[in-house]
Amino acid sequence: MTSPASGSSAPPSDKLDAGVLKIASVVVLGAIMSILDVTVVSVALPTFMSEFQATYATVAWTMTAYTLALASVIPLTGWAADRFGTKRLYLLALVLFVAGSVLCSMAWDVQSLIAFRVVQGFGGGMLMPLGMTIMTRAAGPHRVGRVMAVLGIPMLLGPIGGPILGGWLIEAATWHWIFLINLPIGIVALIVAVAVLPKDAPSKSESFDFVGMLLLSPGLALFLFGVSSLPETGTVASPRVLVSGIIGLVLVAAFVVHALRAKHPLIDLYLFRNRQLTYAVLTMTVFAVAFFGAGLLFPSYFLQVRGETTLAAGLLLAPQGLGAMLTMPIAGRFVDRIGPGKIVLVGLTLIIAGMGVFTQVDVETAYPLLLGALFVMGMGMGCTMMPTMTAALQTLTDQSIARGSTLMNIVQQAAGSIGTATMSVILTSRVISPEGSPEGTSGQPDSDALAQLPPEMQQSVLGSLADAFGDTFLVATLIMVVALIPAALLPRTRTTRSTEESGAAAVMH
Template identity: 65%
Template sequence: MINQPAAASDKLDAAVLKVAGVVVLGAIMSILDVTVVSVAIPTFQSEFDASYARVAWTMTGYTLALATVIPLSGWAADRFGTKRLYMIALALFTIGSGLCATADTITELIGYRVLQGLGGGMLMPLGMTIMTRAAGPHRIGRLMAVLGIPMLLGPIGGPILGGWLIDTASWHWIFLINLPIGAIALVYALLALPKDNPEPSESFDFLGMLMLSPGLALFLYGVSSLPEAGTFADTEVWLPMLIGAALVVAFVAYSFKPRHPLLDLRLFANRNLTIAAVTLFVFIIAFMGAGLLFPSYFLQIRGESTLTAGLLMAPQGIGAMMTMPIAGMLADRVPVGRTVPFALVLIAAGFFTFTQVDPHTSYWLLCGSLFVMGLGMGGTMMPMMTSALRTLHAQDVARGSTLVNILQQIGGSIGAAVMSVILTNELNGSQPIPGVTAPSGEPVTEAGLAIAVQQQPALTQQFPVPPSLIERGLDFAASSFATTFWVAFALVLATFIPAALLPRRRQPSHLADNQQEQQPPTPVAIH
């Protein structure tokens, strides 16, 4: 481990940049994978004849796997060494990608996505640990600027790349493309990463993991089963929800007992961390959940190709790219309580447009709104994470970043599950077309047929129905999207409540007083 003196140069030398190249390559794979898959959701629905809520588990399962391994990565790095574990994570992610491309059923794809997430979840926290040890804690700001590259490029390039691959080849290639990148990253890591010696580690809270991970999975499975079951009284809905909730509650009660719990909830005694974490959690539920619906609207309601849908999503990433570096610089100078609320106003303003969508809403208006939302997102995420960690002592930062990271992944999982359930439930309320059934025997609804025709116009020859029926179905489907966006918009507004409590005065940073401590702080990742 390398500890740099406070007076050392802030510049990143060649040795550090060589290590940063490995980490950035792994981060690009992990972050691109999330955004690439977002445009493939409707394709999966069509290919596997599955509901939106079911297909959304390709994202929910992935983020739950990320949440599972994030706390494991710190313990495993000390036990097995960061270089060895980072290469294992790269291999696991790459193998999972290859298996995803071979999936024949939606269940197989979800399972392989979980395997992929187990590798992807370790890439960012391990990569940041490797970089922090190489450069020293006093250069964290510059390290985060380097790691911000894939975070900025992912939302722009991911949907476009995914759309292009699906249109020109097939959905399989959004996973196959990771194979050569993963192979290059493995060789690069083998040559570039310095050797490290595993050190005796604190015990890992396996009991806590056995309660929290299955608890969350069971609870979200019950929630996602609601549209197909149609009622909370169905055993497939209430039983997993009840067992899952009981496991999560048991974990919360248990987590205060071990010396090194899976999640150190005692850190919530720090007011700044608590307020920032709650604000981020509510925001992630709204933003990440609705984020999956934006490309689906362009694909299913407007009948665009996946490449066009990806290009239409680019303004959001461009907006974030413009404000994230500025927000990063301001986070060290201006209290987040004075900047984050203004960023949230931009997000809310952009979000409101989508609560009014119909089949003919102007693309200029929608793309402009996405750009404004991106501006707000770039000024929200990093400052809140900085606020959560800056008042912790150096020995608590690793546990604090783990806590915030996991809450972020859990929020993303909840958002994806809840928004997909609401949308599926709304679409199921459409009128069935008399005498028309799907190959599975299920009745075809007006909204379902309209969406299918938008994606495959040739279906009008198979189902000779009047254009007025298609238009009515599209209106209903667009209204279903708008209703779901209203829920997300309400959650964005709810974010203003904890955000109002963010510090409005400059807070002293304990990190600056503890730069010489042996345990370097681990920054937070965005997935």
């Protein structure tokens, strides 16, 4: 029987040793590919529209399909990691992701591209929760904050590198290379993973929850499909939105009832007995709706309102990642010492301040002001996202970590999808296009049609579009303010597993 207080003078070692850093290199490579592919594709949507002669609403499914696949496969990851081992599953996820990337580069129409993005999403959906599990187990609970700071590197490189890389590849080569770039990275990640990741010690004691899988994965996918269809249909009353959403919610509700009774459920809902995890989940949910919802709007504002190229739009987004790069390592170090509560509150405040600037955007808002606001938001993100993840995982037992990281990733992906759909609906509902009839899709004016208008008419249309962006950013800002409520309940002192309230700690040993 081990005492949680043994050696209480200081943790064994706060620094991440060479072995943990080697494992981190593999995890970060995989996560970079997964996250880059979201941000790279975001700036490629106009290119897909012209390449495949498709509407914005149709090409948007190249992002939505990836997210749906991500959300569908994440619930399986916790059980599969326990059953087959994290190393084997991680290698499978890498292979699926790279294969999906190569297929995407070979797409012959928008429908095939959407289908191949699903394959890619199945691999990508497993990479982040598996990476969290592998890293947290390797480093131990007293270094979770530092681990999350390392795992935050892809979160930094995504906003910085994704749009820049995507814009450069599209302008210098072709759109195919935004997917082919994953091939060399994936091969390197596979080789290093085989050599570095610890051998698996899978547990074969738990039976697979087939009933839970048949309820939760389709339920999440249908609900997010309904929500993601909102920008295209423009109304909640649409059968595509309403029927999909209701069936999805019913299946998720049925899963909740089932999971509370099952011996080995797909997702252990009794983790919510841990109040710290519950507050972290609530904080992450509200934060992700606002932050990822608004995140989709930044490149669109620069592309549509300011007329920037894809490469320029990518470069303009770089300050957000640079701000996060500054604060994330510092936040990770302090979370392990003083707890996540204070840091998350500071982070949310910075995000609210930065996002508040974008509520006032117009056609001629000064770039230094906008870039400064993005930098401040990035600093806030560096103090918010990974410390919230840390708050959720740092009190869990080794047996609970895989399920806890799976739960947090489901929350993040689902909330992010809801946020992007919600912000898209608000934006398109506020846009006033020429002659009252939008030439583009999703209610947004087509650039070619806009160029045919007289200069004063162009300014009027762009002005109304800028106002629509400002109103949408206002909604995102207000939602972010709500995130302060659960964040205020996060611990403001160092937390160890000896303070765990979940009852799961007593199950093993």
